[in-house]
Amino acid sequence: MALIFLLTVPLVAAVLCWIRPLRTAGWGISVISNWLTFALAIGVSSNVVSNGRVVGVPGWFEADGLSALVLVLVSFVLSMAAVFAGGYMRRQEHSDQHRLWWFYCNYNLLAFALLAAPSLAEPNLVWVAVELITLFSVLLVGFESTGGALEAAWKFAVLTIMGAPIALFGFLTLFWAYHSAGGGWETWEGIRSIAGSMDPNLLKLSFLLIFVGFGAKTGLAPMHTWLPDAHSQAPTPVCAVLSGVKTTVPLYVILRFLSIVLASPTARIGVWMIVLGLVSVAIGAFLLLQVRDYKRMFAYSTVEHMGIILTAAGLATQAADFGAVSQMLNHAITKSLCFYVAGVILMALSTREIASVRGLIRISPFAGSALLLSSLAIAGAPPFPIFLSEFSILSAGMHAGQYLVVALLASLIVIAFVAILLHANRMAFGTPTVSDLRVPLPASCRIAVLAAALPVVLLGVYVPAPVNSLLQLAARQLGGH
Amino acid sequence: MASATAEALNTLCAGLILIAAFAMVATRQVQGVVRFFVIQSLLLSASCFLLAYSRSSVHLWALGAITIGAKVIAIPWVLRRLLPDDFYERREISQAVNIPASLLLALLLVVVAEFLTGPLVATAKDSVIRINLPLGLAGVLIAVWSLVARREALPQLIGILAMENGAFLAGIAIASELPIIAELAVAMDVVLIAVVVGLLTRSIRKELGTTVAAGLAELKEEPVSWR
Secondary structure, X not given: OHHHHHHHHHHHHHHHHHOHHHHHHHHHHHHHHHHHHHHHHHHHHHHHHHHOOEEEEOOOEEEOHHHHHHHHHHHHHHHHHHHHHHHHHHHOOOOOHHHHHHHHHHHHHHHHHHHHHHHXXXXXXXXXXXXXXXXXXXXXXXXOOOHHHHHHHHHHHHHHHHHHHHHHHHHHHHHHHHHHOOOOOOOHHHHXXXXXXXXXXXXXXXXXXXXXXXXXXHOOOOOOOHHHHHHHHOOHHHHHHHHHHHOHHHHHHHHXXXXXXXXXXXXOOHHHHHXXXXXXXXXXXXXXXXXXXXXXXXXXXXXXXXXXXHHHHHHXXXXXXXXXXXXXXXXXXXXXXXXXXXXXXXXXXXXXEOOOOOOHHHHOHXXXXXXXXXXXXXXOOOOOHHHHXXXXXXXXXXXXXXXXXXXXXXXXXXXXXXHHHHHHHHHHOOOOOOOOOOOOOOHHXXXXXXXXXXXXXXXXXXXXXXXXXXXXXXXXXXXXX | OOHHHHHHHHHHHHHHHHHHHHHHHHOOEHHXXXXXXXXXXXXXXHHHHHHHHHHOOHXXXXXXXXHHHHHHHHHHHHHHHHXXXXXXXXXXXXXXXXXXXXXXXXXXXXXXXXXXXXXXXXXXXXXXXXXXXXXXXXXXXXHHHHHHHOOEHHHHHHHHHHHHHHHHHHXXXXXXXXXXXXXXXXXXXXXXXXXXXXXXXXXXXXXXXXXXXXXXXOOOOOOOOOO
């Protein structure tokens, strides 16, 4: 029942934000509804941990380990970003305040779509949910209606919506393969149970089409070009959602499907996933060296991390799968923190250029130390959680005997590490460009940064038992051997 | 009417859908592109009804009706409401590639689609799949190409929607028993694409005064100077 509730809450919130007398209360409604969904997602996943699976409506809404993990991540990032939006959206010069209800209405609709995709069991409806995610995020990216924002929204729309019919073709082919093999009502579980007897050619074609279509939405190279634009021009709370979880959800679908293809004996798809994953990591890492805009820097780091997750899933061993899902978790919480920090800096100095931010730690000790913390965490320095999951992926690769992959991945991760820390170092230290600009940061933004930093610091030193067993369950869904 | 006749007529429809895709590549007038899209959608629903008749499938009757509702009525109406007349009155003088070359490439894409689907079609028992799958994929590929070659915003949007038509042409043959609810959701989604991209196009016109999407090139990566 909690699963159905989880999906109705954001819809009700969107309607409430739209009702005229409540339009000024959009922020309050969004914060309450998103925290409520977070609590419900925790409930669902603790249920999954104890029972292995939660069924809302059989054949329609079901959650297993992997979907429960994605649900928790999505709702966590959404609730933090909602808190952050309060102070941030009020101070934005470009956005006219009387349109703010439209922002929150869209935000809750996006929340609905993001939560629907992992909890649906019928693949064709998952396609619809992923499409809705794209459409609502396009509206949010273009919300500020500046030239840059509209251009970013247009590129984002054309490139990612173009992926939609291609992925649809893939889903229809999957349906065909499933029915030719004698399947009944189509669910992820059902497909996986008869994957061995499905026509491998059809399965491969449909995976290829879905990979192209949803890879564009995930921001995998070479279809990543929209990502830095959209993630640098969107309002910062939206960036946190886009980079943290909007990229993770299509990747979740790809991974689900990958596990099906891996269950089919003749298809050797893992090698291709490794190659394409490494290409993304490489493009992300080298572009990180030469960015000039700190929001774009965090965006390229997303391309890099999506590549790492894909590579890990391509290795297809149990240990690598565990690394992949931990990386998903750690990336989502760390990257959203990075964008809150970027939003704070943008509010304080109103510039996006790395070169015009100097001595931040003296201008604003809060923003400066938060920047250092989040950059160290996203670059993967110990003792932060990303270090742990990257390390476990690398060691899983060693155990699988994929030495070349490990060597390439490790050196690319080091390049990205150096690049991020070079930029962060130049921003945090040095002589301040502005001497005594002490902008009062809104309380809601400070709270969001502190609260988002908490799990990033904690998970590096201590992983609670329920989180660990959820990760184990999720990893098992990826079907590594 | 025997079901063999229905299938022969379906083949005719599928061929005409492909010709409509070619027409969308060849047309300069923006208004013309929209018209050919509507014609293509009408043909798609006709193909749907013919197959529904020959297989006596309730799903396909419903899908045909949904296609007419969404793509022949709702989408053109939404775009008319959202976009002012000057979007429709424009002619594209400069495309990225000239039209004869574009058409040649589209022809090549048909061959590619035939080639790609060859091994799959060979095993299919159903003769409809043998027609609809390659032509559907060709429709998708040609629409992708027209999306790349076009500069105006509205034809680009129509290109995306035409891709969807291609996917559906294959879909009615290979996935005719798709649940009605999924079909409805997909159709609603297509209309929403038109609404969202239409809204976006309108605000781009309002803020930047252009209907040409190719003019948007402010955001790009420039190398940093390491001092």
